[in-house]
Amino acid sequence: MSRRLMLIALLPLTLTACIQRFDPSMYPETPRHDRVDTLHGQSIADPYRWLEDEQSEAAQEWITAQNTLTERALAPFHSTREEIAAELTALYGVDSVSNIRPAGERYFFTMREHGQNHSVIRYWDAKWQDQPFAAGKVAINPNEFSADGTVALDWWFPSPNGRYITYGKSSSGSEKSTLYIRDVTTGQDLADEIPHTQYCNVAWNADGTGFYYNRCPDPATVPAGEENFHMRVYFHRVGTDWQQDRYVWGKGRPIDEEPRPYASSDGQYVLLNFFKDPSVDDLYIKWADDEQPFQSVSAGLNAITHGDVAAGRLYLLTNHQAPRYRICVTSVDKPGPEHWTTIVPEQKGVIDAFDIVDGKLVVRLSENVRSRLIVYDLDGHLMYEIPLPGLGTVTSMRGGLDKPDLFFTFASWVVPTVVYHYDLRTRQSTVLHRTESPVDLSQFETTQIWATSEDGTRVPIFVVARKDIVLDGSNPTLLYGYGGFNNSFFPYYRPRIVPFLERGGVWALANIRGGGEFGQPWHDGGRRELKQNCFNDFYAAGERLIELGYTNPSRLACKGGSNGGLLIGAAVTQRPDLFQAALSQVPLMDMLRFHLWGMGAQWVHEYGDPEKPAEFAWLRAYSPYHNIDGSTDYPATLIVTAEADNRVDTAHAFKMTAALQHATSGTRPILLRCERKAGHGAGKPLNMRIAHQSEDWTFLMWQLGMID
Secondary structure (H helix, E strand, O other), rough: OOHHHHHHHHHHOOOOOOOOOOHHOOOOOOOOOOOOEEEEEEEEOOEEEEHHHOOOHHHHHHHHHHHHHHHHHHHHHHHHHHHHHHHHHHHHHEEOOOOOOEOEEEEEEEEEOOOOOOOOOEEEOOOOOOOHHHHHHEEOOOHOOOOOOEEEEEEEEEEEOOOOOEEEEOOOOOOOEEEEEEOOOEEEEEEOOOEEOOOOOOOEOOOOEEEEEEEEOOHHHHHOOOOOOOOOEEEEEEEOHHHOOEEOOOOOOOOOOOEEEEOOOOOOOEEEEEEEEOOOEEEEEEEEOOOOHHHHHHOOOOOEEEEEOOOOEEEEEEEOOOOEEEEEEEEOOOOOHHHHHEEEOOOEEEEEEEEEOOOOOEEEEOOOEEEEEEEEEEOOOEEEEEEEOOOEEEEEEEOOOOEEEEEEEEEOOOEEEEEEEEOOOEEEEEEEOOOOOOOOHHEEEEEEEEEOOOOOEEEEEEEEOOOOOOOOOOOOOEEEEEEEOOOOOOOOOHHHHHHHHHHHOOEEOOOOEOOOOOOOHHHHOHHHHHHHHHHHHHHHHHHHHHHHOOHHHHHHEOOOOOHHHHHHHHHHHHHOOOOEEEEEOOOOOOOOOHHOOOOHHHHHHHHHHOOOOHHHHHHHOHHHHHHOOOOOOOEEEEEEEEOOOOOOOHHHHHHHHHHHHHOOOOOOOOEEEOOOOOOOOOOOOOHHHHHHHHHHHHHHHHHOOOOO
């Protein structure tokens, strides 16, 4: 019996158990226009093109009406929403800290206390042992940026001696940063202020007198729609006018490249990676304190290569001729691949990071989406493995070239983040901070299961549930996925899933193709002409959860955001039989016009180019907006977008919502939330996150039959 027939056979058992009725007459009136484009000989209807003009009066009225509808639909469950918000407030209300970042004799970290909207940058001077995190001095407090928390800290980089911090802040989730320099000792910003520094990396020189950084041009100087492109690298001398900054890199390059400068661990060199597509990240290097041009390390290899320098030797993490990565070494003055010597060869798992600490290589390895930490000497000889507390992820690791102190953080889905200090000489590990939880998390457990996709590929799935779960096929379950851009999803602590787990829910994450969990082949197997593999992997994961007795189609929901929002759009249109409900956040939905909006032009390497006939065919085959029909009972769907999203245009969510509301033959709700004073997700204050998460859970629990 095929999987789909097996699912249909299961349906009569629970078909009406959780169906939640909704009156379609409540949908706001949405005009349909006779707009038809001809693309590569095909007629493409686009009746909701008018919603692409978000600022028009008609679109604004429609958005307001849709938000009002969502509020009305969820109003009967106000008490549940308030309960969930209170639980999330308690879960997020504990003190949480980041890993420690050494800089000279100072040790920086971030800490959020008592449910603050944003984490605060703190530091210790010199002596960090036995110091409570709360005793750290405040360097930058983003909670003071604005009264409502919507002005956020985007990124920060301390100078090598710890005297200064460069940081960016932006408003309403726009990520359109302005760069500032904080004098750590005085707690005051310098007069230096540099605009247009979104997605900025900073590489300080060794003495902390200046830094390399990337910025976009003044939007008024480039064609409309190219405001996020034409990124350049400059060198800024502290205390000077930014308009006199020395140009370093970018002219004549493709407009959509993102150069990312960063400093070597010894502070003597600046390295430059730039994003060309998710599988190519060329590397260049130069001496930090001269004006000589960058020298190529890996240009033209069609690979991902990152580097660091110690004692005049260039250490490289690369997937060139090693899909799961290897570590090579060469001299700085001979950086080209013909001079590379492999010192840590490709492993069974994926080598996803290394750091040079105390004259040793600390290597983070991922095997079956679980972290290991292994120590080598600088010639690549294996020394020992650092023991970890269980199945989970080393989310960050840092140290200094000449000190034995390795700082790392470890977490899992229901294991709160722990900050460790590990002495590489004594091999002793010490817990510096353990994030607490107001909930007994020991009642939950994480299991890794495997599904078999349509083409025979085995796909791992993490399942988190109560230890006493009964596999009778009736458990409300949420399946999460992403599958794109070489991004890997490892176990890390997610307080937001706890209210769902406590109410008997099962939370699952499928590590589908398109990510980087198993190296470059895993990414390549789920992008461009093979993008359908991502979706098939996701469906196989849902079917596996059903086969094992976790759930059934009337109690299975799916969720994803951004590229994962596209995944959910495909799931809704391709497999409406598999899911009762769907939550799609800041999604791509119109894959024939995605390249025309926001940062979409950068993503043709991942998805394909609609302007090319063959690639248009791939995209047309799965584009959610173009694969809606009027004879399908679509899953209950909540689509979320944000008015200040600088990455994925709101038009995707608007047009998809309108099309689904018009087409669905059923009575399950199709709802939209357009968030105000918010963007793609970065910088959102905690109070807003809690409000939106509680609304999302209320919608899902309603549709999964968990609340009346």
